[in-house]
Amino acid sequence: MDQSGLSPGTFRFGPYEADVGTRELRKHGLRIGLREKSFQVLVALLEHPGEVVTREKLRRRLWPEGVFVDFDNSLNSTVNRLRDVLGDSSAKPRFIETLPRLGYRFIAQVEPARAARPTLAVLPFENLNHDPEQDFFADGVADALTTALGNVSTLRVISRQSVRHLRNSERTVPEIARELKADAIVEGSVLQVGGRVRITAQLVQVAPEQHLWAKGYECEMGDILTIQGQVAQAIAEAVEVVLTPAEKSRLARPRPVDPEAHLAYLRGRHHMGQWSRESFERALECFRLAVEKDPAHAPAYAHMADCYALLGHWGHLPFRDAFRRSKEAALQALALDDTLSTAHWAFAWATWVCDWDLVTCEAEALRAIQLNPSEEHAHAVYSVFLVTTREDPAPAVKEMKLALDLDPLSQYVNANMAWIYLFVKDYGSASEQARKTLELFPDSLLAWWGLGLSELCRSRFAEAIAALEKAAAISPDAISIAYLGSAQARTGRADIALSLLQNLLSRSEREHVPPRCFVFLYAALGEQDRAFEWLEKAYETHDTGLFWLRVMPLYDPLRSSPRFNEMLRRVGLSLN
Numbered sequence: 001m002d003q004s005g006l007s008p009g010t011f012r013f014g015p016y017e018a019d020v021g022t023r024e025l026r027k028h029g030l031r032i033g034l035r036e037k038s039f040q041v042l043v044a045l046l047e048h049p050g051e052v053v054t055r056e057k058l059r060r061r062l063w064p065e066g067v068f069v070d071f072d073n074s075l076n077s078t079v080n081r082l083r084d085v086l087g088d089s090s091a092k093p094r095f096i097e098t099l100p101r102l103g104y105r106f107i108a109q110v111e112p113a114r115a116a117r118p119t120l121a122v123l124p125f126e127n128l129n130h131d132p133e134q135d136f137f138a139d140g141v142a143d144a145l146t147t148a149l150g151n152v153s154t155l156r157v158i159s160r161q162s163v164r165h166l167r168n169s170e171r172t173v174p175e176i177a178r179e180l181k182a183d184a185i186v187e188g189s190v191l192q193v194g195g196r197v198r199i200t201a202q203l204v205q206v207a208p209e210q211h212l213w214a215k216g217y218e219c220e221m222g223d224i225l226t227i228q229g230q231v232a233q234a235i236a237e238a239v240e241v242v243l244t245p246a247e248k249s250r251l252a253r254p255r256p257v258d259p260e261a262h263l264a265y266l267r268g269r270h271h272m273g274q275w276s277r278e279s280f281e282r283a284l285e286c287f288r289l290a291v292e293k294d295p296a297h298a299p300a301y302a303h304m305a306d307c308y309a310l311l312g313h314w315g316h317l318p319f320r321d322a323f324r325r326s327k328e329a330a331l332q333a334l335a336l337d338d339t340l341s342t343a344h345w346a347f348a349w350a351t352w353v354c355d356w357d358l359v360t361c362e363a364e365a366l367r368a369i370q371l372n373p374s375e376e377h378a379h380a381v382y383s384v385f386l387v388t389t390r391e392d393p394a395p396a397v398k399e400m401k402l403a404l405d406l407d408p409l410s411q412y413v414n415a416n417m418a419w420i421y422l423f424v425k426d427y428g429s430a431s432e433q434a435r436k437t438l439e440l441f442p443d444s445l446l447a448w449w450g451l452g453l454s455e456l457c458r459s460r461f462a463e464a465i466a467a468l469e470k471a472a473a474i475s476p477d478a479i480s481i482a483y484l485g486s487a488q489a490r491t492g493r494a495d496i497a498l499s500l501l502q503n504l505l506s507r508s509e510r511e512h513v514p515p516r517c518f519v520f521l522y523a524a525l526g527e528q529d530r531a532f533e534w535l536e537k538a539y540e541t542h543d544t545g546l547f548w549l550r551v552m553p554l555y556d557p558l559r560s561s562p563r564f565n566e567m568l569r570r571v572g573l574s575l576n
Helices: 036-046 055-062 071-086 132-150 160-166 173-180 221-238 245-252 259-272 277-293 298-313 319-336 341-355 358-371 376-389 394-406 411-423 427-440 445-457 461-474 478-490 494-508 515-524 528-541 544-548 553-558 562-570
Strands: 010-013 016-019 024-027 030-032 052-054 096-099 103-106 119-122 184-193 196-205 210-220
Touching: 010 036, 016 036, 036 055, 036 071, 036 103, 052 055, 055 071, 055 103, 071 096, 119 132, 119 160, 119 173, 132 160, 132 184, 132 196, 132 221, 132 259, 160 173, 160 411, 173 184, 196 221, 210 221, 221 245, 221 259, 259 277, 259 298, 277 298, 298 319, 298 341, 319 341, 341 358, 341 376, 341 544, 358 376, 376 394, 376 411, 376 544, 394 411, 411 427, 411 445, 427 445, 445 461, 445 478, 445 553, 461 478, 478 494, 478 515, 494 515, 515 528, 515 544, 515 553, 528 544, 528 553, 528 562, 553 562
Parallel strands: 119 184
Antiparallel strands: 010 016, 016 024, 024 030, 052 103, 096 103, 184 196, 196 210
């Protein structure tokens, strides 16, 4: 595959990253301004760390033959601007050393540029049965191929959520590729007749546009996962990436499944993509049916674990019960197939909530990323782990940006990018990212919450109330009510906050209400003793809101109390 148009990668030094492809300089993951000529000088030095880059070589790089400038002054000014941005000095250089009349040398340790991984996007497969009720099956084939390709460490694969909306799109392949920032597109079709399946797939390179590979496969339904592994291996070989022996073995191994169980699993995956309480509950029923019919269906157990965790996290099930079941399902999946990235990151989350075990949580999240570097949820889980347990915000921001690169049109990842900015106190970026998400997904509850809280932190009270009222109108659940009530109390409308508090107290008599909702409301109303009573209940029930103790702004009124520091210690988040 022709990769001449791909970015050569990223150089890292100190807290900085220089992305040669996008021509951006970042510090702690956040972009900082640097003029084009200064960036070219930086890259020239980074390409030869520890070596002298002569002034003449820089002249040829910055100003082509026939361009006349006051070279000495122009180069000096360019280097000085670069030093200013890096906080460096010629007298006591940390990064750039001057060799008078000769040139410059980069003296800091540099992590060299990595070769860029080809980026693929698997478009929704055409349903040749032409029955809308069977669309879930065609989607499932494309999803499984996306996952299989994501397991190849030398590939970068766009997430299923970002391509799902392209079904029946009339846009051309180059137009789709530009939107997804993909180097090649996988297209295909599926025909199901009785117990047999026919899959055709083709690989199209974008620039220059050409067909690289195409093939048809036919199999019994029970062999479909085995065939999908073969398709993924053929595509990887067509784009000329290197497969490790472990990756080859994983893609080539037989993976028989019970046909009825697999159809139930694919229906569950279809429901999960709709991101609502009702769809998660329907998905859970499908996954239960899948493992009932085929107790060895590891992916069904893995996604069952994710389903339980999501229902628990958003307060739709009691935390202890939800995450205990999530952990059990994840362990069952791992016992059947230890190579499932989904099972590892689901186990990471469940282990933290069930056991406050941060060590295992981090190890499992990293294992998930290692198994599938293109798994956006693994990067998102690890980002949340980092932002809640580390003082340095840069790695958390970086991980969520990776997730966003892999899933640029996902409601979940776009909204969570806003929350990571909120948690690192970059409230302007949080508001901006939340608004970008709402342009794509006007009814995104996560984005409205993120916008409301970030505006609250900026003391833009009218905007905060408006956003949180919109969230409560979309979904008047307990968390929406708690966020809105906290904002009302913060803006001096204690009567409205107390009314919302009473609403939740009454609701808690007949349904599960996350204890953190009461913590937020009582803290905002200045009733610290009641807030800490509910914080203790949150601890006893393993409310996932405790994961955010160090970073959630709504806990701020409690931070000066020794009781808050003690709770941080009890859940393993104290940095002292």
